[in-house]
Structure formats: C-alpha cells, structure tokens
Amino acid sequence: MQQEAPAVDTTATDGPEIEIRGLHKSFGANHVLRGIDLDIARGEVVCVIGPSGSGKSTLLRCVNLLEEPSEGRVFVGGTELTDPDVDIDAVRRRIGMVFQQFNLFPHVSVRENLVLPQRRVLGRNKAEAEAVARKNLARVGLSDKSEAYPAQLSGGQQQRVAIARALSMGPEVMLFDEPTSALDPELVGEVLAVMRVLAGEGMTMMVVTHEMSFAREVADRVVFMDGGVIVEQGPAAQVVGDPLEERTRSFLNRIL
Numbered sequence: 006m007q008q009e010a011p012a013v014d015t016t017a018t019d020g021p022e023i024e025i026r027g028l029h030k031s032f033g034a035n036h037v038l039r040g041i042d043l044d045i046a047r048g049e050v051v052c053v054i055g056p057s058g059s060g061k062s063t064l065l066r067c068v069n070l071l072e073e074p075s076e077g078r079v080f081v082g083g084t085e086l087t088d089p090d091v092d093i094d095a096v097r098r099r100i101g102m103v104f105q106q107f108n109l110f111p112h113v114s115v116r117e118n119l120v121l122p123q124r125r126v127l128g129r130n131k132a133e134a135e136a137v138a139r140k141n142l143a144r145v146g147l148s149d150k151s152e153a154y155p156a157q158l159s160g161g162q163q164q165r166v167a168i169a170r171a172l173s174m175g176p177e178v179m180l181f182d183e184p185t186s187a188l189d190p191e192l193v194g195e196v197l198a199v200m201r202v203l204a205g206e207g208m209t210m211m212v213v214t215h216e217m218s219f220a221r222e223v224a225d226r227v228v229f230m231d232g233g234v235i236v237e238q239g240p241a242a243q244v245v246g247d248p249l250e251e252r253t254r255s256f257l258n259r260i261l
C-alpha cells in the first residue's frame with residue numbers, strides 16, 4: 006500500500022538543531038578534535054569551556070564549515086553540512102558567527118556594515134535591508150550609532166554591532182567564539198547583556214567563553230573540553246559548581 010506523504014515535513018523540526026557525530030579534525034599531524042559527539046536542542050544555550058588549545062574554536066569553526074571536518078558528520082537544522090553535495094553557502098546563512106576580534110568592515114558606517122552583507126549574500130533590496138538593520142541596531146541598543154564608523158566606537162559597541170550584523174542575516178543558530186575576550190573589563194557586561202536577551206528570546210547558541218557568571222546564569226548546559234574531547238558536560242551548577250572530573254576542577258581553579 007502506498008504511504009501518504011505527511012502534510013508537513015517535520016524532519017527539520019524534530020531533531021536537535023545542531024548534531025555533531027564522531028567529529029575529528031586534524032591539521033597535518035596535529036589531531037585536534039578527537040571524536041566529538043554533541044547535540045544542541047532548538048533554543049538551547051551551550052557554553053563551551055576548556056584550556057587554550059583544547060579545540061574549542063576548531064569545534065565552532067567545523068559547525069559552520071570554516072574548517073572542513075576530517076571525519077564525522079555535522080547537521081544544522083536537519084541539513085547535513087558534511088554531505089559533499091550540500092549548498093555550503095545556503096547552510097552558512099543559517100548560522101551566525103561572532104568572533105573575539107569583531108571583524109567589522111572598517112571603511113563603511115555601522116549601518117552599511119549591516120546592510121551590505123544582506124544585499125550581497127541574501128539579495129535583499131535596499132529598503133528591506135535598511136529596515137532589518139534598523140531593527141537589529143535597536144535590538145543591541147545602538148540605534149544612535151548607525152552613521153558612525155567602527156573606529157569611532159568602543160570595543161563593546163563594536164562587538165554589539167557585530168552581533169547585530171550577524172542577526173541581520175536571520176540565523177537559526179548563533180556561534181560565539183570568546184566574544185568578550187578582547188574587551189576591557191568594563192565593556193564585557195554590555196555584550197553579555199545582549200547575549201542574555203538573545204538567549205531569552207529562544208536563540209540556539211553555542212558560546213565559547215570563560216565568563217563563568219554568564220555560563221551559570223544563562224547556559225542550559227556547560228561542556229568542558231580538553232585535548233580535543235568532551236571531558237564532561239551538564240548543567241552549569243554541576244560542571245562549574247561541582248565538577249566530577251579532576252581535569253575540570255584544575256581548569257576551573259586556574260581561571261576562577
């Protein structure tokens with residue numbers, strides 16, 4: 006008997022938003038990621054912590070194919086990024102990334118920083134792109150800076166612009182790689198506040214950070230990596246407050 010097709014294709018909404026299976030990454034002889042398995046649910050906020058060189062950035066970069074995995078599979082919203090036939094550009098548009106260095110275009114205004122990628126990558130018309138830019142600048146509290154140039158802004162403001170630029174592309178997932186590490190301490194709070202709001206709105210977020218207060222308050226789950234593997238994971242209160250593994254304890258003792 007012939008099966009009727011379901012009225013709604015649920016494949017994209019049932020599974021985890023991010024699914025990482027058996028992920029390995031080597032740079033030459035340097036075996037950096039050594040078998041990562043991780044699921045992140047829609048709307049979940051996961052903080053990734055671990056020593057320098059443990060592979061945190063490489064993991065994030067494999068989730069938006071800035072690095073090509075050596076082995077394993079990565080899915081975002083049910084689409085396999087590691088499928089050789091995947092439209093990489095189409096998938097990448099669904100994933101926003103914010104770096105430690107803000108990477109704004111220095112020679113154009115804040116407004117144009119938000120408008121240009123929408124026009125070039127998404128093909129939006131000027132009016133639509135401007136409207137989306139306005140909305141997202143308001144979201145990060147920088148409506149009054151739309152005509153400023155990046156160099157005229159503080160580091161915290163520049164990072165909030167970088168977040169607004171990523172949001173303007175309408176991502177399903179946001180990846181943050183130590184977004185506050187380059188900031189003077191007094192500017193960290195304003196960036197974390199924007200991220201807190203995003204988390205509250207239900208954005209799926211993967212955040213590499215050493216801001217343990219953020220992890221404790223905002224993360225649904227904390228993942229501790231060392232030597233290219235996940236050593237332990239769980240609620241922040243457990244992983245940060247009462248870790249099971251000696252390696253996690255000694256890392257936390259060093260940074261706290």
Ligand code: ADP
Pocket residue numbers: 032035037055056057058059060061062063064
């Ligand atoms: P973390 O973000 O945890 O500090 P990284 O993922 O940046 O760690 O780096 C893990 C290891 O991978 C390091 O040994 C680093 O030198 C190496 N590595 C990262 N990116 C590259 C690259 N593009 N080419 C070669 N080696 C790299």
Ligand code: MG
Pocket residue numbers: 061062063182
């Ligand atoms: Mg890193």
